[in-house]
Amino acid sequence: MKKMNKAEIQLLHNSIQAAEIEAKQKLSEAQLVWLRASDKNLDELPPQKETYELMQCSFKCIAVEMLLRVLGQPTLKQTTRASLLALSAKETQLNYPLTFENDKEKDILKSIAALLDSIPTPETLTSGSIDKSVHMIAKAAQYLPKIPIVPKEETPTAAAVAVAKDKGKEVAVNVRLQAGFAPIAPNLTPFDLSVMQAAASIYASGSKTFSTNQLYRVLTGADAHTKITSKATLEAVKKSLDTLQATIITIDAEQQAALGKYRRYDWNKTTFKGYLLPMTKIETAYYSGNQRITKCDCWRIIDTPPLLAYSKTIKQVATIPQKVKCLPKGVSATVKNICIRDTLLYYIHLNRGKGVKLNYSTLFEAAGADTSNRDTCYKMRKVTRALLKYWQEIGFMPGETDVITGAKKDIIYIS
Incomplete structure (x- = not known):
């Protein structure tokens, strides 16, 4: 050794x-x-x-x-x-x-x-990735950007997220977001969710310590030999980590736990509370011999992220090969493209095998993109089609899953 x-x-x-x-x-x-x-x-x-x-x-x-x-x-x-x-x-x-x-x-x-x-070893921090990624597909996860983050001195109002129906009535989980300390963003973004998914994937792989560079690779699907191509995305990752570390989430799932189909699950608790990413920042450095070269920003996750614990309890965590997260040729590692990819993955996992039609406008709005600009929408459609084609090529999706080219050219069919 x-x-x-x-x-x-x-x-x-x-x-x-x-x-x-x-x-x-x-x-x-x-x-x-x-x-x-x-x-x-x-x-x-x-x-x-x-x-x-x-x-x-x-x-x-x-x-x-x-x-x-x-x-x-x-x-x-x-x-x-x-x-x-x-x-x-x-x-x-x-x-x-x-x-x-x-x-x-x-x-x-x-x-x-x-x-x-x-x-991990220092080598893993600089160039390592993981084999499999987790994707939390609980409805509460996708709903988070719609919930305001309340300042720490205020009491947050619960947002009811409907998860099922029981005897004609909606059953909801109550979700609250609150700043653990200031300053904090007013809302989470779809990109924050993507960063949280990537950090949870590292945690699920068994490693609790990670670097920002390593997280970038997991987030973009890059392998150990791929250079970091977008400094803007890397900076966005750092900013997102600060937000996720400082935001407290409370998920009250008591109503859901009482439902027949969920009652058989392993409910050790029905309230999941804690920082979105419960972690602490640590600093290490890279050395050549005994010569310090540069510092390395690292994080240590000190507990299971509440959203991951909740998603696992209700068995709404999809495990996918990390190569699925790779961005195909021609799709750059921008914040917008990463959000489109992860939002599309959410809808695919949610509707696989159901023969569902998904509007481009629904996809882009859920990804936090501006749909008022025609050129932007055109580029996002190209990205979406490139992702679908790549996933079909690697066998992640069946060949029948395709874009329906109707009059408006704005529908994706998920088989």
Whole structure:
């Protein structure tokens, strides 16, 4: 295994420091849940499920503590990730001997290994992508740009998003958006949703630390060897991350959870609340030998994004090959084109197999594009057709899916 250089050691250290926030918070929450469960049954044994969760959270805290202790040692220059795991195990045995005596060392080692696996190498940060992307197709996700972000000092009004019908009445989830701190944008944009999808895809792949450059590649479908072609899009990504990190979402899905077809799902909770991207910013750097070349903006996701947790609960997450996100030849990596691609993917997943007709105007408006300019609409139609053709060529869509060339030439048929 490759020896770690200064850049990798710094990346590991900063990422684990950020992970410490999550570990301590989860432990505190687990302790509270355990105490409540124990108080309900004072004459019985400790609650089994809550005790197990508390122990797992404890192991994660130990893993963070031991890794930080080992990474702080001055004799770490020639080590690898495998030897770092072994050194952490020794430290754990010295500092927590009772844990090892109780045959819990495997759980702690799993926690240490999982934490290390969640942190990519510096090479991945600069050029890495992922194999599969997740696409949250819950209706609440697509509705978010229509909901105002309320300033932190105000109480947000819930927006009712209809998700089903029960006995002729609409069943809705109530969604609120609020600024966690200022300054903040008045609304989310379709591009913010695309950036959130890309970050959630990295998180779902097992990596919780990512760089802005890596996110750009996941967002545009570029591979490790593709250069970043749009500085404007990269800047838009950075701006979007700041908005997503500062915006709190609350999804109240109690009505939906009570419906028959949703009742069988694994509802651990019916209210999903937190920052759209619960993460913290960390800084690392690229080195040549011991010479610092440039800094690298990185982020560490410290909890499951609420919208991803909700979408997974109701089984409305589509997993697609990352090559589907690639922009075909002739389609540049602009904010507008990325929004058209992801909005089109949403409608395709929502209506696949139903033989639905989609108006161009509906697609473009949902993508946040200005439909009043003829030249702009013409260019967006070309982009849409190029995407459909590319997806048919790679086998993502059946050949029957096509553009109906009627009098207005504004209808897409989704077979």
